[in-house]
Amino acid sequence: MKGSLGSVSFMALSVALMPVASASAQTAQTTPQAASDADDMAPGEIVVTAQKRAERLVDVPVTVTAVSADVLRQRQINDTRSLTDAVPSLTFTEGGKAANNSFRIRGVGTALFNFGAESSVSTVIDGVVLGRGAQGFSELSDVERIEVLEGPQGTLFGKNADAGLINVVTARPSHQLSANGEVTVAEGEEYRAKGTISGPLSDTLRASISGNYSYVGGNLFSSVSPGDRIGTVKSRGVRGKLDWDMTENLNWLAIASYYKTQSGCCSSVIQQFDNSVQIAALVVPFTANTENRLVQMYKPSFDDSRQFIGSLEGNLKLGDFTITSITSYQNYRFDANPFPVIPDALPPLYVAATPQLVTPYGSTTQTTINGAGGRSKTLSAGGPGSVTQFAQEIRVTSPGTGPLTYVAGLYYQTQKVGREYLQRWGTCPVTAGNTVGLPCGTSTTVLPIYVSNTLNAGQTSDQIAVFGQGEYKLTDKLSVLAGVRVQRETVSYFVIRPGASQPGDVSTLSVGSGSGNTADNTITGKLGLQYHVNRNAQFYATYARGYKGASYDIELTAAFNQTTPVLPETVNAFEAGFKGRIFGGRALLTAAAFYAKYKNLQVQAQAVDPLTFTATSIPTNAGDVTTKGFQAAISAEVTQGLSVNASVVYSKATVNANGLPCTFPQNNAAVYGLPAIATVAVGAAQPSNVCFRQLNTSGGSATFQNVRNGSLPGAPEWRGNASIRYEHPLFGSLAGFIMGSMNFQSWQSFDLSQDPFLSQPGYATFDLNFGVKDIDNKYSLTVFVKNLTNRHYYTGKNYAGNNVRPAGYVLNYDQQGYNVNLPKAADRYVGATFAFKF
Template sequence: MNKPMLKLRLAAGTAAFGLLGLTGGAMAQEGGGVLLEEIIVTAQKRVQNLQDVPLAISVVTGAQLEQANINSAEQLFQRVPTITFRKGNTNKDSAISIRGVGTISFASGIEPSVSTVIDGVVYARTGQQTADFLDLERVEVLRGPQGSIFGKNASAGVVNITTRDPGSTPGGHIEASYYEGNEYRVKAGVSGPVSDNLSGLITAFYSKYDGNGKNVFNGNDINGYERWGARMKLVLDASETVRLTAIADYAKANDNGFADSIGLVFPSAFNQQIFLPSLAPLTPGPRNKDIDNDLDPRTRDRNSGVSLQADFDLGAVALTSITAYRHWYNYQQRDGDFRSDGPLYVATGVAAGDNRSHDRGDLDFNQFTQELRIASTGNNFIDYVAGLYYYTTKEVDFFNRTVTACTATTLPAENGLLPCRPGASTYVTNEGNADFTTRLKNYAAFGQATVNFTDDFRAIIGGRYTKDKVSFDFERRSTSTAAFPGVRPYFAADGSTKKDGVSGNAGLQYDFTDEVIGYATYTRGYKGPAINVFFNMIGPDTLPISAEKADSYEAGLKTRFAEAGLMLNLAAFKTTYNGYQANTRELVEGQVVTRLTNAGSVSTRGLEADFTWAATSDLEFNGGVAYTKAKIDRFKCPATEPTCADAINGKPLPFAPKWKGSVTADWRLPVELPDMDARLSNTLQFTSKQNFDLTQNPYAFQAGYATWDAVLSFVTHDDKYRVSLIAKNITDRHYVIGRIPNGTAFMRQITPRDAERYFGASVRANF
């Protein structure tokens, strides 16, 4: 590649962050010692050295993720201490948090607080990017509000994913992996030049896992998946100053979970006499992963998209255009009563929860985005990047809830409860069917400048003007004319809200030495307005929810002691969110419901450290640790519970452990093998106690835990072949990533794949 195009390739595109890979990144230098490679980054969409960027950023390379059997965004929390992941019953309801802040909601009229960007394209929903990783170059996590360049739905941070470019020479690979529990994965791809100016890459994958639990009702597996897909990238060097990059991807998933396993049943007459006996042979408990459902959990997912990036090198400036369209289809079904044999008793009094409830729904989601950007090149007194952004989405949802209850019986009471049996009792089935469409539009103009007062001292200032509009139409048809357990009467509404917002950042940066720089920044984060559009919405839900705003202060040190092989970055931060958009629980018509609202103000503060240390040319350590205190400052109680703030204010935010850390040691073993190296990678990860419920339910906590993973690889000297033996969670430490209170009845939990010990092997051939 010629030098103008190389400069263009680095300067244009989305925020990309390169960090030293764990294997082979260090090199010996004359006179002894270990030298770290220089790292070029474009985290501010301009060419810079990593250590010159005044941002707190974490990264994991694609090779590291593949080696550790981390295959999707929901597992990133294992390697990035500042991330936590909330897994819903379906990926539609999942969410990422950074520094303890994220958006957890079932509504279609709200965006996440953590923005996901893949190859320069913003993904509007967290569920869109839960598909398997494919052809990753790296995953970068920009921590804290991003007010200027990444201003779209990034009030808590950005997960920026970059895929690999085609190779300059013909080549390819095939990789096959197998893990205990009948989990296997196959990936294959080819890459290289197609003509003098055109190169291409195409990779496909297939993966399948039976699951880590059973439905005792029918013996079917749960919490597993079957997924396949492909990604293609074409790069055309149209001239010495013009480059075009076209990307197309498609992924399909058929999952049988995650299911609502039952961890704890609270004492009550109904639970002791009816609920617990009906679950047999299932036994609820803290390690339970099984269910007793007459409707199997199921999620079907299709995710596809195309994008075209055009880069123009005009000498003093670089122009970039990114045009993208994405489509997402998602189907979900779940058993809402968590058992297979209800109803057994008249649904009155103590047995009010004895009914059968089944949920089914689907969504069809489309988005179009366009970004135009100009950036200065070279070294100037003022370096800048500026641009325009447009974004529009349309989501069409259908949701059905069918509920059967026993309303009368001729049988005598048993232990104070009226039993129901076919032929002697009256059963009533009601259902609600909701159709709703939600549209979001966003227009933005942004810019950021760095003023280089001297070689060592500079100022950064940026801003973003955002215009958001959210609109919806909704109709729920119900067979019940009055409130029925889980199903509300007919309701129809439409409406919209729009808001203009301003966000931005300002800061100072000073180079104390060539190896130590310091920075201090202020960022105004912003996430646009929302509407609580969901199946059981009623009048109050049609009211607009105000924008979420953040004020963030951060100071950091970036150090690089090249001859010692050490890179250490430190950050201290404090962020306050006003108008925090979150779900709260309240009692409506005798039912506990969640309602999206401006829940009040919350804050997060803490200290973070990231490091890479090449102890020798054969041994490297890489990791980070984060102390985060994310808490509720002022909670806005629902009208039905006006004093709830007394028990909530000052308490921790959900999915916000105080301490998280991980360290990976990668060691080229000192053993003599014919034509190959042996490499041992060990990763330790620790998470302290965390809460899963905004209202501080005492049963919605996960105790602190630590896990240990290891990979032993044999790699030929020419890197053509690799065989890896993989051990996950070696100490068999059980944990959950969700505890969900369900009124006063019982508590559910979600157990991930990696919450138990298992082993596997992987074979890769490069050609």
């Protein structure tokens, strides 16, 4: 039905535009495969579709980092999160579950982890915009290239790409029978396999099918069940394509893909926790330091997902114009049940005499874990989420020659987001019958008390937009650039919180339901100038306005009667750059300076009730972000067989935000020698960059801070990489190769509230690979070493039980401790890959 609707819409617009299209006599090229017909391409020329038409990278007035399939293979980049190894402007931060993982470009990314909110860095696969950022974290298979577009891309790629875009382009079916594949085996129980078969079914019909499978053993281990890996990820996927030349001027490309992941994401590990009393109280004590890989878990966490994407793309040549239609449907579902790293770390622990059955939408049986003093720990906090999205895009692409070139079109999207949740925990009061050291429930008169909350929520959005971007040549060398996107979006939500999940449980959240809706009209766009020094060099300067849409809180603690949405996030960005071939064309140099100002930053922060002045953590608009800096990259063939690549990004990203929680040191000012927390009366002026106590009408208070020019989390000022590769014939048809690469970054914070302890010093990592290959690239064997110097680093950091301390124990950071998220590449490991193609 939806495919048919897209076809009808496509053909209707084609007929309507036919008189206009026939007025010119040039042939437009809209696919990379056809780019060579538009221009004389130099050997090794890079072609991108950053402006919805195939163009040489050196001609595009946009900062784009293009990563080819060869580079992905050479650097063992098997999934999207590993793209940070090749793209210094791209950083990755790991959250408590996969849905909270995020990309950042030039320091800017998602600061609001609510399933109702969009990602600031959008992911596009074969022209299809993914509905949520979590969908973009996947294995890479059958990829032709990946383009990372820095800065807002809302004119051509949709409203929510206000920080940047990851554009994944997979290979079209080939005109001749071909196949390729890779098999990788590495330390840590890592096994990967991927392959593609492609070729013609007739003179006009071509097909391909690709698949991938990976099993990556967790790099953490259970201290409760020695030898059990924590964080194992198993994934598999398949993608099929049909490429049909229906007529000489009409081509259809149908794509269907299915991807499934079973993950142990996202456990963190204690690396500092000097309180020996608390460590000794754990079921299996361990040493908390940078070498620790033990996690105190009774049941493995899980974060599973599956995704289907189907699309139908049509390209119709009408005279010198090309009409393109992309009809797409996607369905994404996940089910997560993250568990605590340690069971409250309270001395001593209580464990329920009988395991309690808890079924949060498919989770397994759990064991109640409690601590002294009646403290308790969440048993489960998870449940499923879903995204269903249908989209239709129709656009016209002008010829690539002449004084005026442009892309213009219409876009429609409807999306439904669902969220369910269960939170359940147990507590056991300390009494004469339940003394310290005995299992909870030892007393026949004092039994565990269970608390649970449930949620059923959803959000629906509809958007329609008209967009266009063009270039007009004022002279042979000077062009003016202009683009605009006019859009209307409506968003509605519902929240139902029915109370406890099981009879006899106590519910701590209010029972009720609510709904609301909002609508927004917005205009985004782009202006710029481009000056071509010659065919292989240009200067450009652009201004772009970006936008990320409104959303509602649909998580467990949502205020069900809250009708105020999180307002749209906007950005005004400026960029000036150079692209050109130097050293006689042997090297490509790109450089750009940038400045961007984001307003109405969407964050998870403290909000104060206007009547009671009590504080609640909710998604809100808390301030603004400024990012400024420069980046440069060079890629060169020094001599035959010797290539060098290097890139660097400097990005100073600062944030202003009100109503943030105070940091751990601020809340314990006397211990850290900080100023005492001042009390601010109702209605009085609030200070900046200091923790203060806000009185409320009932005589209580809550602490806050207003940050000015703070460091944006996940945004190191410096990032860069460099690689050198050398190939040389050996004997017969064999050649040998060796490649070394390096990545570095400076200090970064992990906390919007500016806690100095939740940060990471700068570091550098080195990779090495070497092997043999056939000189015709039909097969290769590569041995690789990741993180050669065994430099430990992390992708997330948080405190370990910041309310945990025995009575009378002196409180300071060293006795407090923290957890970190450790990727596998934070430890050195060795592997090998065999690749083939024919």
